[in-house]
Amino acid sequence: MRFRLVATALLTAVAVAACSPGTDNGTDSGTQGANEDVPLPGQQWALRDDRVTAGEYRTAITRFLACIQDSGYRTGDPVISPIDGLSLLYDITPSGDPTTYNDRVQRCNLSHLSMIEPTYVESHRKVMTQPLRRAVGECLEDRGVKVSGTEHNATDFATTARDEPVVVECVTETRQQLYPDLPDFAVVRI
Structure with a gap:
């Protein structure tokens, strides 16, 4: 149980860091300006x-995931998030x-994924699955939020609710109820 909490805390920190602009490109600070947004060396191939x-x-x-496995940890197969x-x-x-464990996961994340994932997800239209949209809408209505029924993603729900924390709670709770076999950790990007 302790490992699951540590893993969840680490992945939450990684997700928050992944959504922040990167400034450490792994080079000598004398060669790059401190405020430049330069991709980490292992991610430049995708971000150039x-x-x-x-x-x-x-x-x-x-x-x-190969980096994680090479570090001696087992991973599951990736699946698309219904969120x-x-x-x-x-x-x-x-x-x-x-x-x-935390150090190795962070090293793999910084080497291969931390800037690529948010760049990909934030530049494409996010669409929540219909069953999850319906359940999130019901959850919000139960909490006194009037939804329009035209929401397609967490951002739309947050705009309607004007309350990001309640949207994150509803998305997290209903996702776990509807998709209990999916990996426990999932980022809700608003």
């Missing part, structure tokens, strides 16, 4: 044209020392 295709994203996920129809969800089975 400032956009990420579905194929590039899948390749980055494959490389990330946005874009993100790939996967499980990582932690073992051994939690600090070592």
Whole structure:
């Protein structure tokens, strides 16, 4: 249980960091300006044209998961998130020392995925699955939020609700109820 909490906390931190602009490109700070947004060396192949295709994203996920596996941890096969129809969800089975585990996952993330994933997901239209949209709408209505029925993703629901935390709660709760066999961790991008 402790590993699941550590893993969830780490993946949450990674997701938040992944959505932040990167400034550390792995080079000597004397050669790059501190505020430049330069891709990390292991991710430049996908980010050199400032956009990420579905194929590039899948390749980055494959490389990330291979890095995790090479570090001695088991991973699940990636599946499309019902939350946005874009993100790939996967499980990582932690073992051994939690600090070592966290360090290795972070190293793999920074080497292969941290900037590629948000670039891909944020540049494409996110569409929640119909069953999840309906359940999120009902959850919000139960909490006193009037939904229009035209919402297609978490961003639309947040705009309607004017309350991001309640939307994240409803999306997280209903996703776990409707899709219990999917990996536990999933980012809700608003």
